Amino acid sequence: MVSNVSTQADRREYFRINDSVFVEFRSVNDDEAETLSQVLNDPLHSANSQEKSQFRTLQTAFAHLTDQISQHDREIARALRLLDEKINLINHAVQRQQNKSDDNQLVEANLSGGGIAFMASQQIDAKEAVEIKIELQPTGTYIHTVANVISCTKAEDAANPEAPYYMRLVFTYMSEVDRSLLIKHILNRQAEIIRYNSNQLGVSHL
Numbered sequence: 001m002v003s004n005v006s007t008q009a010d011r012r013e014y015f016r017i018n019d020s021v022f023v024e025f026r027s028v029n030d031d032e033a034e035t036l037s038q039v040l041n042d043p044l045h046s047a048n049s050q051e052k053s054q055f056r057t058l059q060t061a062f063a064h065l066t067d068q069i070s071q072h073d074r075e076i077a078r079a080l081r082l083l084d085e086k087i088n089l090i091n092h093a094v095q096r097q098q099n100k101s102d103d104n105q106l107v108e109a110n111l112s113g114g115g116i117a118f119m120a121s122q123q124i125d126a127k128e129a130v131e132i133k134i135e136l137q138p139t140g141t142y143i144h145t146v147a148n149v150i151s152c153t154k155a156e157d158a159a160n161p162e163a164p165y166y167m168r169l170v171f172t173y174m175s176e177v178d179r180s181l182l183i184k185h186i187l188n189r190q191a192e193i194i195r196y197n198s199n200q201l202g203v204s205h206l
Contacts, residue, residue: 015112015113015183015186015187015190016110016111016112016186017110017111017112017186017189017190017193018108018109018110018111019108019109019110019111019136019137019189020106020107020108020109020137021106021107021109021111021134021135021136021137022105022106022107022134022135023105023107023109023116023118023132023133023134023135024105024132024133025120025130025131025132025133026130026131027124027128027129027130028129028130028131028146029129030129032129032131033129033131033146033172033173036131036146036173037146037172037173040144040145040146040173040174040175040178041175062080062084066084105121107119107120107163111134111182111186112186113171113179113182113183113186114170114171115147115150115168115169115170115171116132116134116147116168116169116171117166117167117168117169118166118167119155119158119159119160119163119164119165119166119167120152120163120165120166120167121162121163121164121165122165123152123154123165124149124152124167125149125152126149126150126151126152127148127149128148128149129146129147129148129149129172130146130147130148130149130169131144131145131146132144132145132146132147132169133145136181136182136185139185141181141182141185143174143178143181143182144175144178145171145173145174145178146171146172146173146174147169147170147171147172148169148170148172149167149169150168150169150170151166151167152165152166152167152168153165153166154166
């Protein structure tokens with residue numbers, strides 16, 4: 001039986017904002033998309049097999065030790081898990097910075113936890129897979145994901161004639177770390193917009 005009740009995380013995923021972000025994208029075939037989905041899921045995808053083995057051994061030992069500590073002091077165990085999560089986030093950030101290129105373009109985008117839409121310089125057919133990298137502002141948070149094109153239509157009245165195609169994409173693969181970072185960014189931006197609108201309303205009543 002499938003429930004129709006959406007979770008709070010699902011609802012947050014589909015909050016939408018208009019935002020200025022740096023975007024780099026390229027079309028990929030199905031095999032590349034599948035390979036990317038597996039690569040992005042591995043926080044040590046650029047490391048060699050020995051480093052990966054050492055990392056997994058340390059993770060197993062850490063989890064075992066944390067479980068033992070939790071039996072005596074849950075707060076210390078929780079602090080250690082948070083520290084481990086922080087280290088993993090830093091590791092993801094370093095990996096992304098190493099993979100960045102100079103091809104990022106600043107675009108005005110409509111953004112949610114489930115997808116993105118923006119004006120593009122090239123046309124990509126609907127249902128095509130796309131590798132997309134998004135740099136959020138002003139934090140510089142870097143999101144690396146695989147998406148599918150929902151539609152890509154040419155706008156005759158495009159403000160920038162060099163980017164006349166309005167492309168809408170749905171994220172088909174994104175790591176849980178990146179999704180959490182993206183949703184957090186969207187919620188923060190929404191809070192900023194609400195505060196700004198409230199301040200403007202207060203000024204107008206003066």
